[in-house]
Amino acid sequence: MTLQQPPKQLRLIIETDDFDSTLHFYRDVLGLTEQPAFATDGEDRVAILNIAAATIEIATPTHVRNIDAIENAPSAEGPTLRIALEVDDTEVAMTSAKESGLEVIAPSTRTPFETINGRVQGPAGWQVTFFQELETLQERTSREGFTTDAHRRR
Template sequence: MTLTHPPRQLRLIIETDDFDEAVRFYRDILGMPEQAAFATMGDDRVAILHAGEATIELAASTHARNIDSIEGVRPATGPTLRLALEVAHTDDAVSAAVEAGAAVLAPPVNTPFRTINARVQGPAGWQVTFFQELETLEERSTRQGFMTDGQRP
């Protein structure tokens, strides 16, 4: 059976022991607006932050290692999950993250797929890649090497 309608929202749940630091980083530093969410009292806290359009990127291990190499990050051991956030200016996002205490794992780099990528270590151990698009999806789809998985030989 296939769903007749695609999901309407993707939520990535980041469990953290330092809730205040995570909220400060994602909401206050990265500017993700908060929406109302239900939680009881005391330590039962939750923040739902709007991060724009969501996509799921499925990457074979070889592709993930290639991205690690392009960004200049040592490959992770085993499967990983990290955030990738499209931003207007990668340099500005990195500066804001660093001012908030994030560690730079990979400084901004121009990639072969026409983005400017950088990676930081966010709260709760999550890696966050900032990427700035340098061309539209339409422009990219006309270039050699860009196709859907179903189109690959």
């Protein structure tokens, strides 16, 4: 059975013992807008940060290792928690992340799929990849190698 309508929102929940620095990074450094959220009192804290669009990327370990190689990033053992955020300027995002004290995992790199990617070790154990699109989705889909999995498997 399939839902009649697809889900309306993707929400990643990042559980962290260092709430303040995690919130500072996503809200203050990256500029995500905070919306009202319910919590009780004391240590019960939550922040919901809004982003314009979300996608779910499902990848095999081989694909993840290939992306690590393209980005000149070390490959981790086993699955990692990673967020990829599209930004207008990867260099500016990387500089902001470094200035806020985050470790650079992979410097800004132009990829063969026409993005500029850079990766930092974000708060709460999540890796954060910043990517800047250099061409439109329409331009990209006309190039070799860009298709859906359903078409690739035919």
